[in-house]
Amino acid sequence: xxxxxxxxxxxxxxxxxxxxxxxxxxxxxxxxxxxxxxxxxxxxxxxxxxxxxxxxxxxxxxxxxxxxxxxxxxxxxxxxxxxxxxxxxxxxxxxxxxxxxxxxxxxxxxxxxxxxxxxxxxxxxxxxxxxxxxxxxxxxxxxxxxxxxxxxxxxxxxxxxxxxxxxxxxxxxxxxxxxxxxxxxxxxxxxxxxxxxxxxxxxxxxxxxxxxxxxxxxxxxxxxxxxxxxxxxxxxxxxxxxxxxxxxxxxxxxxxxxxxxxxxxxxxxxxxxxxxxxxxxxxxxxxxxxxxxxxxxxxxxxxxxxxxxxxxxxxxxxxxxxxxxxxxxxxxxx
Numbered sequence: 463x464x465x466x467x468x469x470x471x472x473x474x475x476x477x478x479x480x481x482x483x484x485x486x487x488x489x490x491x492x493x494x495x496x497x498x499x500x501x502x503x504x505x506x507x508x509x510x511x512x513x514x515x516x517x518x519x520x521x522x523x524x525x526x527x528x529x530x531x532x533x534x535x536x537x538x539x540x541x542x543x544x545x546x547x548x549x550x551x552x553x554x555x556x557x558x559x560x561x562x563x564x565x566x567x568x569x570x571x572x573x574x575x576x577x578x579x580x581x582x583x584x585x586x587x588x589x590x591x592x593x594x595x596x597x598x599x600x601x602x603x604x605x606x607x608x609x610x611x612x613x614x615x616x617x618x619x620x621x622x623x624x625x626x627x628x629x630x631x632x633x634x635x636x637x638x639x640x641x642x643x644x645x646x647x648x649x650x651x652x653x654x655x656x657x658x659x660x661x662x663x664x665x666x667x668x669x670x671x672x673x674x675x676x677x678x679x680x681x682x683x684x685x686x687x688x689x690x691x692x693x694x695x696x697x698x699x700x701x702x703x704x705x706x707x708x709x710x711x712x713x714x715x716x717x718x719x720x721x722x723x724x725x726x727x728x729x730x731x732x733x734x735x736x737x738x739x740x741x742x743x744x745x746x747x748x749x750x751x752x753x754x755x756x757x758x759x760x761x762x763x764x765x766x767x768x769x770x771x772x773x774x775x776x777x778x779x780x781x782x783x784x785x786x787x788x789x790x791x792x793x794x795x796x
Contacts, residue, residue: 470544476513501657507614511586525730565624580612588615598647605651615659662686704733
């Protein structure tokens with residue numbers, strides 16, 4: 463349920479909780495039915511994520527529109543706002559370290575972020591695995607590690623290392639053979655171990671549509687759950703890509719980026735199952751902190767610092783209300 467006044471505009475039956483409660487402190491036999499499972503070890507969150515993606519893929523009125531997050535607090539706020547998933551995108555996570563999305567973030571740092579977020583949210587977590595941080599063997603370990611850390615999905619791409627944001631200059635891609643080996647390794651990690659949703663990304667549009675289409679076709683054959691063709695220029699190209707992909711397809715909307723900025727509703731009608739907004743929270747973070755610092759400096763010689771939120775609102779926002787409630791439960795006497 464949304465914490466604000468604006469409801470989330472798309473409803474997903476698949477988001478309903480699949481877990482059945484048991485009496486506190488008691489053992490019980492329960493039966494859980496998980497839909498759309500792949501892999502040797504099923505995952506409740508991956509089942510939910512994949513089911514929602516397939517639900518959106520088959521319904522032009524639905525799309526998994528989500529704001530990309532960078533830490534525990536931003537992820538919790540996204541869930542509170544009613545979004546059905548969180549996506550720890552490379553651009554956003556890099557910004558939390560004060561760095562550009564240019565290959566600075568390592569696997570262990572992403573796993574730490576995933577673990578932090580998984581303790582705070584109940585919706586599925588997608589995480590950006592970049593290039594997998596090395597050879598296809600590294601890709602396999604990355605996917606396994608993300609799943610173990612709590613990710614329901616992972617994105618693996620075909621850029622050369624160091625990778626960079628797909629809407630910035632200077633990017634390049636590996637050969638089609640190496641790109642496919644990465645996705646094969648990712649799918650093997652899923653099939654042989656803990657289930658995780660595999661999003662296969664290609665930046666090969668820099669070599670033309672035919673090359674991008676060929677890679678999408680191979681990713682589908684290998685067994686990726688969904689594909690993402692980065693930096694499609696306009697509505698016509700996006701429509702063509704969705705029609706020819708033949709499996710769930712992602713989009714992203716970057717304000718001022720290379721792709722025409724369509725609404726989530728329009729993208730759903732074109733056949734997209736999901737759209738990410740990877741810059742929105744980063745831009746908001748930059749702007750709000752800069753403005754707050756300027757206002758704080760202005761106040762220093764004239765009065766009290768500006769009131770941005772009340773004391774109670776800040777305490778509630780960072781989780782103190784829940785903490786105090788739990789603390790009360792565990793009071794004891796000496």
